[in-house]
Amino acid sequence: MSQTAEQVPTCAVAIVGGGAAGLACAIAAGRIWAEQQALAPALLGKPAEERPAGQLPVVLLEKQDRLGRKLLATGNGRCNLSHQPLDRAAYHGTDPAFADAALNRFGANETLDWFRQLGLLCRTDPDGRVFPYSYQASAVLDLLRLELDRLPVAVLTRWRAAAIQPDGKSGLTVISEADDRLSAGQVVLATGGLAAPAFGCQGDGYTLLGALGHRLIEPKPAIVQLTTPREAVRAWTGIKVEGRATLRRGSAILRQEDGEILFTEYGVSGPPILQLAGLVNQHSARSGRPLQLEIDFLPLLAEAAVTGFLAARLARNGQLPLKSLLTGLVHKRIGQSLARQVSGLSLDAPCASLDMLQLQQLAWQLKRWPVPVTGTRDWTQAQVTAGGLQTADFDPDTLASRRVPGLYAAGEVLDIDGDCGGYNLQWAWSSGRQAGEAAARASLGQWPT
Ligand SMILES: Cc1cc2nc3c(=O)[nH]c(=O)nc-3n(C[C@H](O)[C@H](O)[C@H](O)COP(=O)(O)OP(=O)(O)OC[C@H]3O[C@@H](n4cnc5c(N)ncnc54)[C@H](O)[C@@H]3O)c2cc1C
Known part of the structure; x- marks a missing residue:
């Protein structure tokens, strides 16, 4: 049964897509909100996936039954999470320099420090590829999820966003396939592209933002x-x-x-x-x-x-x-x-x-x-999507949409792709954090409504 207007939960920042970019984004936004609010211990005592939406400032929406499934498959299960040094010529797209702002702010060294703080030690192979010290992708996902549990974030799984609509005031409403609604001051789209559809990537982000006037550079399989x-x-x-x-x-x-x-x-x-x-x-x-x-x-x-x-x-x-x-x-x-x-x-x-x-x-x-x-x-074999949402429609410093106030995008859904060797996950971490921080800062004061 669909919700009445009074029942629609609200949050400060909603993030659509719980892959690498969405997870980094939720952590960045959650940390900013954790500094602002005295947290309700009863809510935070539960894992993020058991918390109700509407009582916490950040909500992460994922259409699959678990967060980060693709992450577990990366680097043949070893998760090549970055590259040192981070060669900018390894990034492609209509305007690869668009990625510079996020990569300058959250580069490879900064990302390794971030992971170290989360409890993950990394190693850099002689060819520059960075892996968790244990070579286990599951360790990366476990630590990201543990950090979400510490922050004021609610995670809703099996929640497939089917539309995003301006609410006529200053926010946006995200509507699920099942017609559930979530009202948010700011929304970050981190739905990935079309590569490896078995992990939930079926181009939903292109449809969601296309309906709002965003332009698309034709997606093509890459790293295939x-x-x-x-x-x-x-x-x-x-x-x-x-x-x-x-x-x-x-x-x-x-x-x-x-x-x-x-x-x-x-x-x-x-x-x-x-x-x-x-x-x-x-x-x-x-x-x-x-x-x-x-x-x-x-x-x-x-x-x-x-x-x-x-x-x-x-x-x-x-x-x-x-x-x-x-x-x-x-x-x-x-x-x-x-x-x-x-x-x-x-x-x-x-x-x-x-x-x-x-x-x-x-x-x-x-x-x-x-x-x-x-x-x-074809897409079933591809690791990455080249093409995607046109970057000219976004501000590189915040990843905010230039077309829809309160909307942001991060990760592979944008027209940026990297070479093999950890460049794509690095883009997901950097852009996720960039968008998460910007969205959370813009949302301060907007929630609770
Ligand atoms: C087999 C494989 C191995 C790889 N190995 C590496 C590697 O070692 N190093 C590297 O740098 N890169 C690697 N990549 C690429 C890397 O995994 C991606 O570039 C990166 O995961 C992109 O992150 P993302 O968060 O933007 O998108 P994704 O990780 O694709 O996450 C998007 C998430 O959004 C969810 N979603 C989609 N639509 C909706 C919706 N409508 N509502 C709610 N949720 C939705 C999806 O279910 C998914 O969980 C690999 C890719 C594959 C397929």
Whole structure:
């Protein structure tokens, strides 16, 4: 049954979405309100998820049955929560500089201090990725939830926001799918994007704010595997190589990444490949020459050195069968298919059958094995959304909407995305805290009504 006007609970700040950004936001807003109010011990004795809305200044709304489910899956369960140093070139969007204000205020060092205060020790791997010391994502979520329990925050789960409406006075009303209502002085939207819908991300935030006049940059999957013609990679399914992946359009190199590359039945995966996906989707939308991926199986060697090595091997043992020519250089299956492709001969033929031009071609293939990119895998496989709510509609210093007074947005729902390596969670923490503090400060004096 829906509430009557008198029954609608009110709060100072309502946060829609209990993922990384929403949790950071609720903690930031709760801390500001904790400094303002003598807290009612009877209410705070209960866990945040058992407290009623309407009696506490901050309310966190989550449509799933638990907070932070996606967080548990991050970094393969290890939660790569930040990156040190925090390279700003790793952030993308129509205006990546929009993220600077939040990232300057709440950067990587500041975030690590924040977590330390919550009781979480972190470690930074040699490549800059920051993890909880225990490598357990569950520790991160547990400590965030414990902090909510200490603060004047109520959490409502299984509460899916279906509309946000200005209440005609100075506040906003959030209306659930079940037609429950919550009235708030300020509302922060932290509903994430479209990546990994199993964790509750189905683009709700775009619909909610679209209805209020906010503009959307078309969302595309990012940090996701690339697809190629199946016949190009099928024989190598399951093979992992330490190599270099280069994304090209014609002669232009769009991006180059080193690391472990995995061949799969649909295409290619692995950290360097995931980094290229955002660009693939961006460039696929433009007309022009098709995108091509080149894989360097021997990034530590120059092409001439590879040719020289092969020529020396052939000179030493011309009777060596072709199938063994690349043994010791690359994975056996990869070596044999390249040798067959370049020579057009049986793999039992002797290496001496190859001429110098064919040896050079073989070295070229090992350094620049080309494969057309047909696209990326879909939202179910993507870790991040590129695109989202247009940042020009928000103030970067507060993350307040320029279109709807009292409304804010934080995290992946905005048109900011980061590279693999902890950049996306860092954006969620930084923007969540930025919006939470700004919304709480704006709400002081507005509640209790
Ligand atoms: C498998 C996987 C691994 C990842 N690993 C990493 C990593 O190691 N490091 C890193 O930096 N990034 C990682 N990411 C990306 C990172 O998790 C996200 O960028 C980040 O969680 C975004 O935070 P967010 O709070 O903006 O959105 P989300 O975490 O997506 O949270 C949004 C929340 O809002 C809720 N919600 C949505 N609509 C509504 C509604 N209408 N009403 C109420 N609630 C709603 C959702 O249920 C969800 O709980 C990973 C992502 C995935 C999928």
